[in-house]
Amino acid sequence: MKTKELHELSVNELNAKLKELSEELFNLRFRHAIGQLENSASLKTCKKEIAKVKTILREKELGAKA
Numbered sequence: 001m002k003t004k005e006l007h008e009l010s011v012n013e014l015n016a017k018l019k020e021l022s023e024e025l026f027n028l029r030f031r032h033a034i035g036q037l038e039n040s041a042s043l044k045t046c047k048k049e050i051a052k053v054k055t056i057l058r059e060k061e062l063g064a065k066a
Helices: 003-007 010-031 042-065
Strands: none
Touching: 003 042, 010 042
């Protein structure tokens, strides 16, 4: 998902997206551990998406306080 699209989501939607991505990362790590993951780059991509969502959540939190 593009960063611009993430900025348009509400805080609740971002939290749901974060939970979804965390579950996906868990599944990817599990599949990697048992040797069923073909594309190990998907781990890195998923981590970057989680970082984007967390960054935008923090920006919204600081924007609300200011």
